[in-house]
Structure formats: structure tokens, C-alpha cells
Amino acid sequence: MDQWFHHGAGRLDKEGSLPNALSAGMEKEITMKKMKRLHIVWVSLATGVILLFSAGISTGQTEDVTFSRDIAPILQQRCQDCHRPGQMGPMSLVTYEEVRPWAPLIKTKVVTRTMPPWHLDKTVGIQEFENDVSLTNAEIDKIVRWVDAGAPRGNLEDMPAAMDWPQDELWRMAERYGREPDLIIKSTPWTVSAQGQDQWWTPIIDTGLTEDRWVTGMEVRPNMKGRRVTHHAVIYLQQREEPGDFEPVVDVPGRGSYLTEFAVGKIGDVFRENTGKLMKVGSRIAFDNHYHSVGEEITSQTELGIWFHPKGYVPKYRVYSNALGVQQAMTTLDIPPGKVTTHHAYIPLRAQARIENYQPHMHIRGKAMSMEAILPNGQVQMLNHVANFDFNWHVNYVYTDDSAPVLPAGTILHITAWHDNSIDNRANPDPTQWVGWGQRSFDEMYHAHVNMTYLNDEDYEQIIADRRALQR
Numbered sequence: 287m288d289q290w291f292h293h294g295a296g297r298l299d300k301e302g303s304l305p306n307a308l309s310a311g312m313e314k315e316i317t318m319k320k321m322k323r324l325h326i327v328w329v330s331l332a333t334g335v336i337l338l339f340s341a342g343i344s345t346g347q348t349e350d351v352t353f354s355r356d357i358a359p360i361l362q363q364r365c366q367d368c369h370r371p372g373q374m375g376p377m378s379l380v381t382y383e384e385v386r387p388w389a390p391l392i393k394t395k396v397v398t399r400t401m402p403p404w405h406l407d408k409t410v411g412i413q414e415f416e417n418d419v420s421l422t423n424a425e426i427d428k429i430v431r432w433v434d435a436g437a438p439r440g441n442l443e444d445m446p447a448a449m450d451w452p453q454d455e456l457w458r459m460a461e462r463y464g465r466e467p468d469l470i471i472k473s474t475p476w477t478v479s480a481q482g483q484d485q486w487w488t489p490i491i492d493t494g495l496t497e498d499r500w501v502t503g504m505e506v507r508p509n510m511k512g513r514r515v516t517h518h519a520v521i522y523l524q525q526r527e528e529p530g531d532f533e534p535v536v537d538v539p540g541r542g543s544y545l546t547e548f549a550v551g552k553i554g555d556v557f558r559e560n561t562g563k564l565m566k567v568g569s570r571i572a573f574d575n576h577y578h579s580v581g582e583e584i585t586s587q588t589e590l591g592i593w594f595h596p597k598g599y600v601p602k603y604r605v606y607s608n609a610l611g612v613q614q615a616m617t618t619l620d621i622p623p624g625k626v627t628t629h630h631a632y633i634p635l636r637a638q639a640r641i642e643n644y645q646p647h648m649h650i651r652g653k654a655m656s657m658e659a660i661l662p663n664g665q666v667q668m669l670n671h672v673a674n675f676d677f678n679w680h681v682n683y684v685y686t687d688d689s690a691p692v693l694p695a696g697t698i699l700h701i702t703a704w705h706d707n708s709i710d711n712r713a714n715p716d717p718t719q720w721v722g723w724g725q726r727s728f729d730e731m732y733h734a735h736v737n738m739t740y741l742n743d744e745d746y747e748q749i750i751a752d753r754r755a756l757q758r
């Protein structure tokens with residue numbers, strides 16, 4: 287089937303919208319490089335802490351957890367990315383004075399694992415991710431002990447040096463690729479009024495490509511001022527697909543196939559070695575920018591930065607985006623007033639594939655979503671379960687090279703979505719409403735954004751063999 291995903295420019299519609307007005311600069315997914323860097327810092331800090339600790343014991347000091355020595359390093363690595371001046375977090379968590387009043391709430395948020403945002407059930411499914419920002423049990427335990435002890439400051443000399451944060455104007459992925467984006471595509475500007483209802487601006491922009499190119503990574507960022515009003519920006523790709531292609535998946539009819547996204551907790555996508563996204567001659571980018579007013583007139587523009595594989599290089603595999611379950615959700619989603627509902631979608635794999643990531647998408651009444659694999663031999667594997675879905679956060683759980691599920695042809699992916707339309711859901715705007723599928727945030731949706739790489743026999747067998755060897 288030959289498809290051309292074209293739609294009139296400037297149509298006001300939306301996808302995956304959220305009504306909640308989060309403040310400026312919603313982004314900050316820690317890139318892998320930075321994670322590694324932080325990890326090294328953390329390991330050395332941890333070693334330091336252990337040394338200090340034993341020194342403390344031997345000189346007869348108390349073992350109490352203090353802000354300066356124990357808590358500040360955790361906040362630096364796990365919180366300040368968002369909780370520092372000018373970032374999206376509602377308050378800065380840098381100095382003791384700033385942190386102290388929040389201590390009780392910090393305890394609650396870390397114990398329930400709502401902060402840092404990582405809403406995955408840690409007791410089932412895959413637990414190795416490239417972008418895991420969650421706290422370890424030991425870190426949570428330290429915070430709890432500290433708060434319970436009255437949040438003591440400790441010795442000033444124990445304070446770690448302040449973090450050296452990158453400038454916000456930077457493309458965050460530039461460090462990873464060692465260069466600025468190869469192509470930047472900007473949405474046309476939209477002026478958000480000082481007051482008013484949420485707005486959607488959905489321009490369609492030509493990529494201007496004169497030859498097919500392969501994408502290795504993408505980052506989405508609103509301009510600096512625009513970060514205050516941009517709640518969410520979904521990016522779709524519109525291009526002609528050939529018959530016999532695995533796709534073409536039109537995730538949202540009229541918009542194209544889901545490409546990437548800017549939302550709290552997500553700034554883009556990085557593709558694994560030997561893989562990439564194909565962007566064809568004549569392709570277009572469809573922006574879905576969701577804006578909210580902040581009491582000041584602000585003109586916003588969203589930029590998509592693209593890093594290509596070198597010219598002429600064709601990666602071994604094309605990565606395909608899927609919105610698993612969207613077709614079923616559009617026709618069957620039915621949520622009576624006051625009820626908690628469960629909906630199921632079953633998606634057969636067309637060929638053996640590697641599942642690259644898992645990003646559940648629902649609206650305000652979304653409660654939980656799981657993704658299971660029903661194997662051709664009848665075995666069922668829970669891949670992941672997002673138990674505490676929070677519509678404020680679009681966390682994309684990116685599997686590592688070794689953890690990404692590799693599944694045989696004939697596998698059926700099973701998506702289960704729970705919605706809570708009762709009064710127990712504190713975010714529920716109206717438990718007396720019947721809710722069905724729709725674009726507005728007061729309507730509902732469910733699907734999982736999942737990138738898939740269909741593997742040839744040789745690579746499939748090889749990966750399976752390598753993993754068996756790892757397990758031994």
C-alpha cells in the first residue's frame with residue numbers, strides 16, 4: 287500500500303495533550319554520556335563517603351546522616367537537573383536553606399518513587415535501562431533516615447563542590463555526537479496569549495532533504511522563552527512509504543508516524559548501533575505543539591535537531607516506530623463514570639524483532655499500563671509494568687543493548703491499560719463523565735510508543751546465543 291501522509295498545514299488538533307500547567311523548561315532527560323559521567327562522580331563520591339564514614343566512627347563521631355555529606359551528593363546527581371534555578375522543577379534543591387523546608391515532602395516523594403519520575407514497577411519485568419534516573423534503595427534509605435533525624439545540616443566542609451551545569455541553550459545531544467545537529471527544523475512561531483485555554487499549534491514543515499538520509503539521533507527543544515509555555519510537543523514524520531515496507535504505521539491518522547517528542551522527562555531519541563530512522567526526500571515534519579498560558583504573552587517556536595549517519599551510509603536496520611494499541615483504543619475505549627477499567631490490545635509481531643523502548647501514553651485518567659510478550663510456545667513474559675502512571679510525565683523507558691527484548695516472529699505483544707475514572711483518582715476532573723477515545727486531555731487514549739528493529743536470522747540467533755552465554 288502506497289501511503290502519503292499529508293495534511294493541511296496549521297490545523298489545530300492535538301495528540302497526547304495534558305492540561306496541567308507545568309512551568310518552564312520541561313525536559314532534561316539525562317543523556318547516557320552524562321549518566322556515565324555522573325556514575326563515575328557518584329562512585330568516587332561514594333568511596334569518599336565510606337572513607338569519611340569509617341574515619342568518623344574511629345574518631346567517635348556519630349553516624350548520623352547529614353545534608354552536607356550524604357544528602358547533597360544525591361540531590362546533585364538525581365534532582366538538580368530539574369530542581370535548580372531556571373529549570374522545570376517547581377523549586378530549587380541546591381542549598382541547605384532551599385532544601386530544608388521541603389524535607390518531609392521529599393521523603394514522601396522518594397519513598398513512593400514519584401520523584402525522580404520513574405514510575406515503573408521495580409518488582410516485575412526488565413530493570414536495566416539506559417536512562418534510569420531512579421534512586422537506589424540505599425539512597426532512599428539515606429534520605430528517610432536524614433529526614434527522620436530532623437534533617438541535620440552537618441559539617442560545611444563535607445559539602446561537595448557545586449555541580450557544573452551545561453548552558454541551557456546547548457543542544458544536549460551535541461556532546462554525544464561531537465557536533466551541532468546536522469539539520470534543524472523549526473516550527474513556525476506561535477504567540478501564546480497571557481491568559482486563556484490551552485492551545486495547539488500544528489504546522490507542517492518540509493525537511494528540504496534532496497536525498498534520503500538516515501537519522502542516528504534527534505532532540506526536540508522549544509526556544510528558551512517557549513519552554514515556559516510549551517507543555518508538550520509531539521513530532522510526526524510524513525513521507526511516502528513503499529509497498530512491502532514493514533510499516534507504514536500511521537500512528538495518528540492525518541498526522542503521520544510518530545517520530546519523537548519533547549515532554550517533561552523526554553527530549554528525543556538516540557538509535558542503537560547499526561540502526562537508524564529513514565527520512566526520505568520530500569519528507570515533512572508535522573509538529574503538535576501544546577501550549578498553555580502563563581500570565582505573560584510569549585512567542586514560542588519548537589526546534590527539531592537531527593543528527594544523521596554519514597552521507598551514503600546505510601545502517602543495517604531501519605527502526606520503525608509503533609503506537610502499540612492505538613487502533614484498538616480508538617475503537618474500543620469505553621470508560622464509564624466512577625469506574626476503574628481495564629482494556630487490552632494484542633499486536634502480533636510481523637517478524638522477529640528487538641523492542642528498543644517502552645513509553646506508555648494515556649491521559650488524565652490513566653492509571654497503569656503493562657506490556658507482555660505472548661510467545662509462540664505459549665509462554666508469557668511480562669516485559670514491563672508502569673504501575674504508577676502519571677499523566678504529567680512522559681517517561682520513555684529505553685532498554686540497554688543487553689536488556690532490549692528480542693522476540694521471535696509470531697509473538698503477540700499484549701498491552702493492558704488501566705484507567706481510573708473514580709473519585710479516588712485525584713487528577714480526575716469529573717468522575718461523573720463517561721469517557722471515550724479522543725484527542726483532548728479530557729478524552730482518553732492508551733497506547734505504547736515503541737521503536738522496533740526487525741532482525742535478520744543471523745543477528746537474531748547471534749543475540750540469543752550471546753545472551754545465553756551471558757546468563758551462564
Ligand code: HEC
Binds near residue numbers: 368369388
Ligand atoms: C526530570 C525532572 C525532575 C527530576 C530529576 C526531579 N524532579 Fe522533582 N519535580 C519535578 C517537577 C516538574 C515537579 C512538579 C510536577 C510534579 O510534581 O510532578 C517536581 C515536584 C517535586 C516535589 C513536589 C513539589 C510540590 O510542591 O508538590 C518534590 C518534593 C520533588 N519534586 C523532589 C524531588 C527530589 C528529591 C528529586 C531527586 C531525588 C527530584 N524531585 C527529581 C521535576 C523533577
